[in-house]
Amino acid sequence: MKLTVWTYEGPPHVGAMRVATAMKGLHYVLHAPQGDTYADLLFTMIERRNHRPPVTYTTFQDRDLGSDTASLFKTACQDAYARFKPEAMIVGASCTAELIQDDPGGLAEALGLPIPVIALELPSYQRKENFGTDETFFQLVRHLAQPMERTERKSVNILGPTALGFRHRDDVTEVTALVNDLGLDVNVVAPLGATPSDLTRLGAAHANVVLYPEHAETAARHLEKTCGQPWTKTVPIGVGATRDFVRELSRICGVETTSDETRLRLPWWSASVDSTYLTGKRVFLFGDATHVAAMARVARDEIGFEVAGLGCYNREYARPIRKLAQEYGVEALVSDDYLEVEQAIAAAAPEMILGTQMERHIGKRLGIPCAVISAPVHVQDYPARYSPVAGWEGANVLFDTLVHPLVMGLEEHLLTMFREDFEFSDAAGPSHHGGAHKAEAGGQPPDPRSTSGKMKDEELHWAGAAEKELRKIPFFVRGKAKRNTEIYAAERGVSEITVETLYEAKAHYAR
Amino acid sequence: MNDHGPISGGTCRDTPVLRERGQREVFCGLTGIIWLHRKMQDAFFLVVGSRTCAHLLQSAAGVMIFAEPRFGTAILEESDLAGLADANEELDREVARLLSRRPDIRQLFLVGSCPSEVIKLDLDKAAERLSAAHAPHVRVLSYSGSGIETTFTQGEDACLASMVPVLPQTDARELLLVGALPDVVEDQALQLLADLGIGPARVLPARRRDEAPAIGPNTQYALLQPFLGETAAALDRRGANRISAPFPFGEEGTTAWLAAIAAEFGVDAKTFEAVTSAPRARARKAVAAAAATLSDKSVFFFPDSQLEIPLARFLTRECGMQAIEIGAPFIHSDLAAPDLDLIPEGPVISEGQDVDLQLDRARAARPDLTICGLGLANPLEAEGLTTKWAIELVFSPVHFYEQAGDLAALFARPLRRRASLKVEAAE
Ligand code: SF4
Numbered sequence: 047m048k049l050t051v052w053t054y055e056g057p058p059h060v061g062a063m064r065v066a067t068a069m070k071g072l073h074y075v076l077h078a079p080q081g082d083t084y085a086d087l088l089f090t091m092i093e094r095r096n097h098r099p100p101v102t103y104t105t106f107q108d109r110d111l112g113s114d115t116a117s118l119f120k121t122a123c124q125d126a127y128a129r130f131k132p133e134a135m136i137v138g139a140s141c142t143a144e145l146i147q148d149d150p151g152g153l154a155e156a157l158g159l160p161i162p163v164i165a166l167e168l169p170s171y172q173r174k175e176n177f178g179t180d181e182t183f184f185q186l187v188r189h190l191a192q193p194m195e196r197t198e199r200k201s202v203n204i205l206g207p208t209a210l211g212f213r214h215r216d217d218v219t220e221v222t223a224l225v226n227d228l229g230l231d232v233n234v235v236a237p238l239g240a241t242p243s244d245l246t247r248l249g250a251a252h253a254n255v256v257l258y259p260e261h262a263e264t265a266a267r268h269l270e271k272t273c274g275q276p277w278t279k280t281v282p283i284g285v286g287a288t289r290d291f292v293r294e295l296s297r298i299c300g301v302e303t304t305s306d307e308t309r310l311r312l313p314w315w316s317a318s319v320d321s322t323y324l325t326g327k328r329v330f331l332f333g334d335a336t337h338v339a340a341m342a343r344v345a346r347d348e349i350g351f352e353v354a355g356l357g358c359y360n361r362e363y364a365r366p367i368r369k370l371a372q373e374y375g376v377e378a379l380v381s382d383d384y385l386e387v388e389q390a391i392a393a394a395a396p397e398m399i400l401g402t403q404m405e406r407h408i409g410k411r412l413g414i415p416c417a418v419i420s421a422p423v424h425v426q427d428y429p430a431r432y433s434p435v436a437g438w439e440g441a442n443v444l445f446d447t448l449v450h451p452l453v454m455g456l457e458e459h460l461l462t463m464f465r466e467d468f469e470f471s472d473a474a475g476p477s478h479h480g481g482a483h484k485a486e487a488g489g490q491p492p493d494p495r496s497t498s499g500k501m502k503d504e505e506l507h508w509a510g511a512a513e514k515e516l517r518k519i520p521f522f523v524r525g526k527a528k529r530n531t532e533i534y535a536a537e538r539g540v541s542e543i544t545v546e547t548l549y550e551a552k553a554h555y556a557r
Numbered sequence: 558m559n560d561h562g563p564i565s566g567g568t569c570r571d572t573p574v575l576r577e578r579g580q581r582e583v584f585c586g587l588t589g590i591i592w593l594h595r596k597m598q599d600a601f602f603l604v605v606g607s608r609t610c611a612h613l614l615q616s617a618a619g620v621m622i623f624a625e626p627r628f629g630t631a632i633l634e635e636s637d638l639a640g641l642a643d644a645n646e647e648l649d650r651e652v653a654r655l656l657s658r659r660p661d662i663r664q665l666f667l668v669g670s671c672p673s674e675v676i677k678l679d680l681d682k683a684a685e686r687l688s689a690a691h692a693p694h695v696r697v698l699s700y701s702g703s704g705i706e707t708t709f710t711q712g713e714d715a716c717l718a719s720m721v722p723v724l725p726q727t728d729a730r731e732l733l734l735v736g737a738l739p740d741v742v743e744d745q746a747l748q749l750l751a752d753l754g755i756g757p758a759r760v761l762p763a764r765r766r767d768e769a770p771a772i773g774p775n776t777q778y779a780l781l782q783p784f785l786g787e788t789a790a791a792l793d794r795r796g797a798n799r800i801s802a803p804f805p806f807g808e809e810g811t812t813a814w815l816a817a818i819a820a821e822f823g824v825d826a827k828t829f830e831a832v833t834s835a836p837r838a839r840a841r842k843a844v845a846a847a848a849a850t851l852s853d854k855s856v857f858f859f860p861d862s863q864l865e866i867p868l869a870r871f872l873t874r875e876c877g878m879q880a881i882e883i884g885a886p887f888i889h890s891d892l893a894a895p896d897l898d899l900i901p902e903g904p905v906i907s908e909g910q911d912v913d914l915q916l917d918r919a920r921a922a923r924p925d926l927t928i929c930g931l932g933l934a935n936p937l938e939a940e941g942l943t944t945k946w947a948i949e950l951v952f953s954p955v956h957f958y959e960q961a962g963d964l965a966a967l968f969a970r971p972l973r974r975r976a977s978l979k980v981e982a983a984e
Contacts, residue, residue, distance in 0.1 A: 047631045049655065051628075079585065083584075084588075084613045091934075091935065098932065102580060107705050141609045142607070142672055171634055
């Protein structure tokens with residue numbers, strides 16, 4: 047028994063739903079009580095899908111237990127087949143149905159439906175959502191794909207994108223462009239957008255691109271064994287990784303390495319002088335292993351941040367993440383306990399977090415800016431615009447994503463100059479966020495007004511030279527500079543402000 | 558706008574109920590924890606369940622309340638399923654740890670789930686044991702919010718019902734209001750009653766354990782929500798007397814509800830008029846603003862919270878809408894009768910659900926407004942139907958006079974929005 051408040055992953059049958067909902071012509075009959083239908087809203091509300099997930103829940107009740115939950119399941123299968131006419135069906139149990147042991151696979155098989163019916167064994171009390179996606183996709187591939195003649199032109203499958211993924215929709219477009227640049231065709235993209243009959247054509251490709259290993263690695267290993275298809279180990283997220291990916295794919299497909307990088311802007315954006323202020327900013331990364339590993343490289347090698355800590359919630363990838371952390375000289379945090387993650391972040395005291403929706407909230411509480419880089423994410427992280435994180439455009443998007451939460455360079459200098467100004471301070475957050483980002487508790491500098499309530503205008507006088515000097519300060523902070531200087535002067539009983547007072551004040555408020 | 562006289566001709570009370578038993582698309586009773594834990598400020602809700610239960614709570618709660626909430630899930634693991642003795646020990650340990658970390662907690666609810674029910678983990682017994690261990694500082698109660706026994710708002714019902722047997726005894730003739738409303742609305746209700754000279758009125762659930770109401774054979778109680786059948790039965794067993802009335806939604810519902818209580822407590826007509834006339838006028842005016850949008854539009858309710866019948870009464874009688882189907886997950890006939898009495902016959906009244914069949918009916922009827930759960934709303938919008946997600950009706954202040962206009966506006970907004978958007982979907 048483990049006390050949990052918020053979870054990074056749902057149960058494994060939600061993973062199966064992510065595969066089923068991504069596909070077309072597949073239906074999932076899930077033996078489950080009514081409350082489990084909440085999972086529909088993940089897709090219809092959070093991801094804004096305009097169709098119900100293709101899932102029939104048996105919604106058995108107390109009174110059905112022990113009497114006829116099995117026949118309920120059979121009826122549900124028959125009705126679902128008659129109504130939705132799927133090309134194939136997957137059947138399985140949720141956590142409750144697992145306990146009543148009705149054997150959905152056996153029951154469905156006995157119905158003799160004229161389509162492939164694939165039984166899923168997803169142990170709810172041991173495994174989680176990402177196991178569910180990987181296992182479901184693997185079972186579908188195992189049942190439907192076969193060795194076959196290769197396509198005439200060289201082609202690859204893109205494996206791994208699912209429903210409810212982080213930017214999967216747009217990553218597929220980017221990676222398709224990378225594949226096409228190499229003169230290769232895309233044979234099948236799956237699960238996203240594929241039908242069961244598309245899966246029967248998987249064997250025709252020359253190789254597989256594994257875009258998200260947590261959802262497709264088992265299937266890729268299976269295809270390697272049965273269909274002799276090599277698969278890519280590099281996830282093309284970030285400039286360096288995308289270049290590595292292009293090289294790896296061209297090598298395994300035996301084609302020349304070429305890619306059209308004209309759209310790539312990250313390297314120059316990073317090299318341009320305005321980005322100098324990003325140097326050495328300490329970031330903490332947490333999320334799924336794929337995105338954390340890719341983003342760590344982007345953060346350190348392509349933006350110039352310092353990695354202050356990293357970790358993942360999917361234990362299946364604990365080993366590679368530990369190894370990666372070693373390379374970065376930090377200790378890996380492998381945990382799905384968000385309180386533990388919060389503690390680790392608080393202890394590392396980074397200047398920015400790259401994480402999931404959980405870390406967004408942790409950041410809010412700790413007053414640390416956060417960019418979201420991994421599932422699980424909330425509705426605002428399913429943007430309407432094209433916004434991949436893979437490939438060349440993905441790298442551009444990442445530059446923006448990783449920089450946006452931070453205070454801009456020039457602004458930072460001014461903050462340093464007058465850092466305890468009540469309106470224009472670190473605590474007020476970056477000015478381009480409209481003050482939306484504020485620490486929820488603690489950490490705010492005292493409001494200067496409250497420490498100098500007795501200050502009166504007539505007691506203070508600006509010397510001519512000081513006034514002139516003041517006008518040299520950019521207009522958008524001049525008012526604040528003036529006020530800070532006056533507060534400084536008033537607190538010290540200075541009645542005439544000279545140039546010296548102005549710079550003393552500056553020195554006083556500087557870091 | 559409408560005259561609220563009795564209906565000549567048949568009412569929905571006489572309509573035979575369409576009972577369906579197919580796939581249901583509704584939350585389970587665990588969901589009530591989302592608002593109950595805000596209402597009871599010294600209570601913690603510990604679900605004994607699976608990862609699914611934790612994920613449901615998280616998904617239903619969204620991110621609105623991300624601060625460390627006063628609820629959590631003790632997730633059963635493989636090892637707990639092997640032997641029951643283990644599960645109890647583990648539970649004791651988790652509870653002890655939780656209570657030592659949260660000394661502000663004075664009442665703990667162990668909430669049963671489908672898995673805990675199926676493996677027959679006896680949470681009543683566990684609650685007794687833990688109560689003894691942590692008394693007097695913490696009282697531990699248990700109820701089931703499982704999806705095999707409870708639908709959505711029935712979780713609140715089960716929770717309140719679990720509190721009734723431990724309420725102190727009194728012989729005082731007092732009014733008890735039953736149901737967890739937002740504090741601001743509860744305060745309004747208490748003020749109205751005080752102005753009528755009825756009081757002090759008590760509320761179940763109290764905001765803190767120390768403020769728990771005492772009850773007894775002279776307690777007169779009025780329900781604030783239509784889904785509190787089990788709680789009503791538990792109060793009846795303690796000898797309390799229920800004041801039957803329509804539910805206090807809209808001007809008419811609020812007036813009828815107050816009038817029933819006023820009659821029980823012998824408030825004279827003049828006082829009643831003096832206290833209610835101004836807020837009644839305000840409520841009518843506020844409702845009229847939204848009713849302009851709603852009038853003569855048709856409405857179809859998918860089952861969700863059991864609020865469907867009183868809300869259909871409000872929409873048909875105060876906002877001029879026509880109900881096509883009023884679906885409720887469960888109809889407690891005694892509690893629903895006063896509202897059903899006020900709805901002219903015509904709509905289908907359905908109980909339970911077979912979601913695909915019901916979707917077929919909704920598509921055929923093409924209602925102007927469909928009230929449904931979160932899983933159905935966007936798919937129906939994509940089919941060109943205008944929808945209102947039902948869960949908002951449970952999460953927002955909608956009871957009594959001052960919220961009548963807000964309640965009507967919740968239904969009017971989707972219609973106004975659809976009319977105002979000038980973009981067609983791509984493709
Ligand atoms: S329906 Fe049962 S298993 Fe599902 S979330 Fe509700 S209590 Fe948990």
